[in-house]
Amino acid sequence: MLATRGSARTVVATACRQGSQRPARTRRFPMHRALSDEREAVNPHSQQEHEANERRRQEAVEQNGGEEPEDFVGLNDWRWTLNWDEITPNIWCGACPRVPRDVETIKERTGCTAILCLQSHACFEALGIDHPRIRAKGGDVGVKVVHVPIRDFDHGNQAEMIPEAVRVLSLLLKTGHKVYVHCTAGINRATLTVLSYLTFVEGRSLDESYDFIKKKRPQAHPYLDCWWTARSRFLQGRSEEIESKSRELYEQRINSCEPGTTGEDWFKAETLLIQDTYKNKWEVDRSLAEAWTANTKDVEEMYQNELEQTRLEANTLKQELNVVLRDAWVELQRKERLETEMKSVNKQMSAMKSAFEVLHSNLSRSCETMGSEEEASAEEASVPEDRPPRTGGGDSFA
Numbered sequence: 001m002l003a004t005r006g007s008a009r010t011v012v013a014t015a016c017r018q019g020s021q022r023p024a025r026t027r028r029f030p031m032h033r034a035l036s037d038e039r040e041a042v043n044p045h046s047q048q049e050h051e052a053n054e055r056r057r058q059e060a061v062e063q064n065g066g067e068e069p070e071d072f073v074g075l076n077d078w079r080w081t082l083n084w085d086e087i088t089p090n091i092w093c094g095a096c097p098r099v100p101r102d103v104e105t106i107k108e109r110t111g112c113t114a115i116l117c118l119q120s121h122a123c124f125e126a127l128g129i130d131h132p133r134i135r136a137k138g139g140d141v142g143v144k145v146v147h148v149p150i151r152d153f154d155h156g157n158q159a160e161m162i163p164e165a166v167r168v169l170s171l172l173l174k175t176g177h178k179v180y181v182h183c184t185a186g187i188n189r190a191t192l193t194v195l196s197y198l199t200f201v202e203g204r205s206l207d208e209s210y211d212f213i214k215k216k217r218p219q220a221h222p223y224l225d226c227w228w229t230a231r232s233r234f235l236q237g238r239s240e241e242i243e244s245k246s247r248e249l250y251e252q253r254i255n256s257c258e259p260g261t262t263g264e265d266w267f268k269a270e271t272l273l274i275q276d277t278y279k280n281k282w283e284v285d286r287s288l289a290e291a292w293t294a295n296t297k298d299v300e301e302m303y304q305n306e307l308e309q310t311r312l313e314a315n316t317l318k319q320e321l322n323v324v325l326r327d328a329w330v331e332l333q334r335k336e337r338l339e340t341e342m343k344s345v346n347k348q349m350s351a352m353k354s355a356f357e358v359l360h361s362n363l364s365r366s367c368e369t370m371g372s373e374e375e376a377s378a379e380e381a382s383v384p385e386d387r388p389p390r391t392g393g394g395d396s397f398a
Helices: 008-018 047-063 100-110 121-127 132-142 154-172 187-203 204-216 222-237 238-256 263-295 296-381
Strands: 085-088 089-094 114-117 144-149 179-182
Touching: 008 100, 047 204, 047 263, 085 100, 085 204, 089 187, 100 154, 114 132, 114 154, 132 144, 144 154, 154 179, 154 222, 154 263, 179 187, 187 204, 187 222, 187 263, 204 222, 238 263
Parallel strands: 089 179, 114 144, 114 179
Antiparallel strands: 085 089
């Protein structure tokens, strides 16, 4: 934060309440850590840093209802200092490390094993920060330095990038890190990221999270309009999901006789959907993290296992295909045999038909012959019996 001139007691007390900068002549900063000497209070590196300090002063005045707190008259003399506050046992929020040794100081004093930097490249330039050297120092002392660039005072950019910062913070925490979250002064972007993590990932209410952070770090000034914008973007096009989940929550509340309103059910349904979104993101990030942290041998072994698994699956498919082909071949042969048998039967049927026709013809002729013979026999049988017998020789009529 920034600080102003005044009595030592007033300045120190004020600085303890207000944040990451302190007056140049104050020797100690008891709320965060003991400072060795006044050289740790750094004058603005550039006009841009000075203007940013002035803007933070103006925002602090706005937070105080438009009036400067009496302890902060003349805030244009604020200075940067490295300071922090513990928000949760695994999340610390503070000012930026400006030089590599600050990384070592942060690790020694807070125990953090990861630093989430939210400064933009414009911030690095304005403060004269050599970020690659800071990141390299982190590697030397066992601190992972992760950079999510977010522009200072830019509400649109903060609304866009805060979900990504929350995603990285969640990844670092889930992989066992204690995380130091910082922007430049630890007032806007850093506290907004922590606020969004508590609400989007852990599912806490906005009011509860805001009050909790303000209690831990009084100078915190997260842009809540950015929070609302980011939240609404998570929910775009998901009205059916929200309605279904809200109805489910309503029925649970009614069945258990719990107090509440349908509006609260709807808001809770939205919160649960956002939590589910981050759970899905975690599945993706965990896979990436495992790939990044694996050494070459592990990667090779992993791919060999996957290759072997693929081969087994291919062999299984090959065997199944062979069975299908064999069954198809058997079926084809059976069909061909049936067709051959049908042709043979058809031939036999044709031959039998021809034989039957010949037999029928023969029978017809036989019947006709037999009929003729019967007729002849009948005619012979019809000759009269009183016909005189014939005589032979001289026995002729006289």
